[in-house]
Amino acid sequence: MGLGDALKQPDRFVWIGLHEPTEELLREVQRAFGLHDLAIEDAHRAHQRPKLERYDDGLFVVLRTAQMNRDQRRIEFGETHLFVGRRYVVSVRHGASLSYAEVRARCEAMPQLLCMGPGFVLYALMDFVVDHYFPIVDALEDELEALEDEIFGEQFSRGTTRRIHELKRDLLEIKRAVSPLVDVCNRLMRFDLELIPEDTRPYFRDVYDHVIRINEIVDNLRELLTSALEANLSLISVSQNDAMKKLTGWAAIFAVPTMIAGIYGMNFRWMPELEHPLGYPAIMGLMLGACGFLYLQFKRSGWL
Amino acid sequence: MGLGDALKQPDRFVWIGLHEPTEELLREVQRAFGLHDLAIEDAHRAHQRPKLERYDDGLFVVLRTAQMNRDQRRIEFGETHLFVGRRYVVSVRHGASLSYAEVRARCEAMPQLLCMGPGFVLYALMDFVVDHYFPIVDALEDELEALEDEIFGEQFSRGTTRRIHELKRDLLEIKRAVSPLVDVCNRLMRFDLELIPEDTRPYFRDVYDHVIRINEIVDNLRELLTSALEANLSLISVSQNDAMKKLTGWAAIFAVPTMIAGIYGMNFRWMPELEHPLGYPAIMGLMLGACGFLYLQFKRSGWL
């Protein structure tokens, strides 16, 4: 049975998955399903922000997908564009993204849900994409904890600062990828869209909930990161303060015997202390005493 | 009288409390009261954010509970999931949370209120959960005051910075647990929900009020904490500045006699001062005078 026939059957729909298609292939798909020019241009160019657009009788949904590249500890982003109509779902993947074969398998295992139509497939795909953000934010939470340990263990170094900056950058990226979905889910839940039957709405509320939670975790991480950065700066200041006090203390302790020694190194003809047999031990004692006194003073006031 | 019979009586309702139930038990409860799949999944997985969801003829409410662990000075969070229908209230507790036996006892002591139905029980449980946040924010207020005393008593140390960071983290947690309740209460107060009779609305307004107050106290604490952190940094800077000035002052005072002594330690054949019998006392006087002069100067300008 060809595509055309399938589309004519009232209780069936077609689900096509494309990965970085050529423009030619996209145009073919456009002709088959009667998709809008602007949506196809978007799907080809990629670099769209997540959004939901309604064209006559179809929906065009853009999602950003994310995957943790464990080797390089980097997050890789991709895009998925979905065309959803009464009789079709077309997914177009760009960049880093898992195949949706798993989603298809899961859907086919639940025929009673799948028969809700393309709306349910849209839910399944969005749920899949959104759920893949959880391990990523978990990894970033671990990263923040490691940073906190470094900061409060005072093993801070230039690298700490760089990692804080990179963590911030990652959080901004995720925020940009996820936060527009709040609005997308809201519209799918509330607006009167023929394509989304009443009983799939609670499912989109579930996606909405996950999106809100990822958003909250990201906001939380950003606030904690800011706080950690401030703690870092504060501890560097305290450490500098301590170094300064230590410097002052030891400088004073060394300066005293140096000065005394300098005095008795003067070549005046008439310096009675120099002639006295007990002069040397007395002066050495004075030096030791002065140093000891200063040391105790500084120790007591916490400078050393 | 079995559960089935109880549910059939028009003027009665069932109130069941579960603590970290098995999935099997939850499924049984689901069958008995006809609860929605997604809500049951949420109740089993926990780690939900506080929310109110409406399913056909029932409400699903998620609350975050909190308890102060006095020994370790840590706040422990738990979750309570409530299913409220016309004839039933089911509470599912996860993690740190007090038993609701106390709420039940209190409700049973007020039969005239209890006969308002499950809506009143929902109020009683929410009120109980929210009121347990007050001792916690009080404890955090005490903690902040202790921190302020440390900071302004200038006993600040690395530990102060760490405690500021941890206090911030706690406040963020509480904020996340309480602030979604503003919206939940608002919807319970305003929307036309059959389950909440008109005369229980003022009670939810009371809960709403408490939630707003906890929120305000938390916001207040966060602003004061930020201000305290800035004061801390500012005082460290002042302290560093003082150390710097002291260092400069004492370095100058010691440098002068050391330099003079160095000069009269030179081995030039022709240095008339060295031959003079008053050379030594004169030079010593000069040294003392210079040091004294510098000391007074620095004292006057506040450097020492």
Add this chain to the structure above:
Amino acid sequence: MGLGDALKQPDRFVWIGLHEPTEELLREVQRAFGLHDLAIEDAHRAHQRPKLERYDDGLFVVLRTAQMNRDQRRIEFGETHLFVGRRYVVSVRHGASLSYAEVRARCEAMPQLLCMGPGFVLYALMDFVVDHYFPIVDALEDELEALEDEIFGEQFSRGTTRRIHELKRDLLEIKRAVSPLVDVCNRLMRFDLELIPEDTRPYFRDVYDHVIRINEIVDNLRELLTSALEANLSLISVSQNDAMKKLTGWAAIFAVPTMIAGIYGMNFRWMPELEHPLGYPAIMGLMLGACGFLYLQFKRSGWL
């Protein structure tokens, strides 16, 4: 004429003022005017945030009152709870607050306004409470100016930092006491409340205006305080920078003659300069010249 009779007369109303009443007295008042349980509980417990609540046929208004304690330079807060019905106004005062006898006298002097009913009394009381915030924010403005003089006069000290922190705390308190009144006034001005006749509305608009102004002044003060704090930190840094440059400069100036003196203090047998009769004055001249040269250099570049 008893209270009961007074309440029955269509064109009269009762105005009762209580100060920290016992629970018993409150219950009596409740019975007399038919007030709601929750409102009475609030009125007894105090520690409410400012709010306006509507119960059946009456209003319950909570206001925070403030007074400057000139001796200790502290602001003391109190609460006033107002019950307003068609035939009664009950005010309950807690904590620091002036007696409302003055308001009563003023109202009685304007019978043409008083005959607008309890709504006008509500206005008169709110106006009285709000107007008492103006001298307080004026005092805080003076405090800020004194702080600015300290900071820019560079007499900053640890005390300055503490006062900035305390001023912030006071501003937060006032903000919390006044800002909820924006909403309260708005509702009194706009909503269709039978108790507030059309021609008293402009009076509530007047209160609204004052509340907005206090809010604006407080926000302004907070921004200026933040700016002053930054200026403070910036000036401390500049001061530290100057101390650092001075330290470096003087250290260099003293180090040169000390080094030269050290060289000519060496005990080498063959050091021709030492034998020369002009060696000493030449070296002294060199030292002075080097010091003078360095001094001028540092002076020119602004380090000294």
Add this chain to the structure above:
Amino acid sequence: MGLGDALKQPDRFVWIGLHEPTEELLREVQRAFGLHDLAIEDAHRAHQRPKLERYDDGLFVVLRTAQMNRDQRRIEFGETHLFVGRRYVVSVRHGASLSYAEVRARCEAMPQLLCMGPGFVLYALMDFVVDHYFPIVDALEDELEALEDEIFGEQFSRGTTRRIHELKRDLLEIKRAVSPLVDVCNRLMRFDLELIPEDTRPYFRDVYDHVIRINEIVDNLRELLTSALEANLSLISVSQNDAMKKLTGWAAIFAVPTMIAGIYGMNFRWMPELEHPLGYPAIMGLMLGACGFLYLQFKRSGWL
């Protein structure tokens, strides 16, 4: 023709301008035009925030006027209160403000516009007041540029910090004076006010536009000022860092020959180098070499 007669003529209106009137005069005006008590009180007390209020059949508008006092480089603020009715416009000026004679002359030169009635006069006055803010924000822009030149030319001084603080204060003042006008213009443009005929609306849209632009410029200036302040702090830190490195570098360079000289200043009987005829030049060479080596090292690593 008296005032009373003028007010009776259907196609005429009276335009009165007062400057800091006595209370008596205000009361007379009130009687003549039937103005509301509260508005007259406001007009007499001044210190109002900009607002638009509607009384029965008239409008009461408060504007804040501003003038640059070129001599003292200070901005002086005044207030203008406008009463606008069907047959009258009354302007009351307080504090620093230009006379509105110029506005009157301009209006009289455009009789076709003036015949739109008091609404057009209101526009002309508001336009005049708002347009006088442009030279002021221009002056503040120049001030900011001068500050930036100072900061990046690193001629920063204590005065820079003070001027930044004062510029912030000025911007806050202007913001407070102008931003309430956004709302005022909006209401004049949109609400169905009989006094503002349909064809004067585009004129108020023009004023609205200017207000928005002044607001934007002020916000912009505040952000740039914040950025400049941060740049200032950052440059002070860099400068301090440089001073610190220079100090360390020079201290090390001087310390080496001083230490070597000290060693050969020791009085040990058996120090063979001292006896050697080349000892002195060799040691001097060593000193010079060490200093030169250190100097080059520090130069290469950017410390000197």
Add this chain to the structure above:
Amino acid sequence: MGLGDALKQPDRFVWIGLHEPTEELLREVQRAFGLHDLAIEDAHRAHQRPKLERYDDGLFVVLRTAQMNRDQRRIEFGETHLFVGRRYVVSVRHGASLSYAEVRARCEAMPQLLCMGPGFVLYALMDFVVDHYFPIVDALEDELEALEDEIFGEQFSRGTTRRIHELKRDLLEIKRAVSPLVDVCNRLMRFDLELIPEDTRPYFRDVYDHVIRINEIVDNLRELLTSALEANLSLISVSQNDAMKKLTGWAAIFAVPTMIAGIYGMNFRWMPELEHPLGYPAIMGLMLGACGFLYLQFKRSGWL
């Protein structure tokens, strides 16, 4: 066929492009198309913020255009004013802006779209203007990356701070130029404007999307810039801390032998060590040992 004739033909429209026209020419255009006085004044004065205004039967749109001046690495801004009516499009260019000849050529190549009327031309012009912001924000992203490399490569200098400030200024400018277009596009997409036929709406949604993306990129850049600035400050502090510790360490290492040498440079008659033939090597050994010990200590604790 003259302009008048063209305007009379129902299915035609006139498209006129002006570049910095004289007032005279503008007045002529005004007469020909019946444009509003205020719009013409705006178009002549320039320095408007982007906006959309509706006059009777026409639209007046102000856009800010931007071009990167590659030689001086500066962004140059211009303005384009568009008058759109049923039968005409008039574009007035001021300052830096490309000619719209390219847009005209593109439009003429798509006659099926052009026949949608002036609304489509408005889209084509807005799209052209907005798309020219993309290369500019790309250039700023490159600039930020270069800055980050400088900061984390620790080649930071005074210039880095200046460039951060200038980048912030550029971002503010672009934000001001682009963000009002969100509202403009929204109104063109949603409001019932006769001039914008239903089927051109998706095109304006496309422009809207681009505007949102530019806004997002700019916001992102600003956050990253702030983070980079903080990293910069943090690294300067760390670097200062290191310099401080190095200074303290080396000062201590040099101070010890200088002090010991000073002691044995004293001229006491009775100093037995001086007489001993092994005194000198023993003391030299002591000096070396002390220095070595200190060096290792400091090395181990990370100070050197």
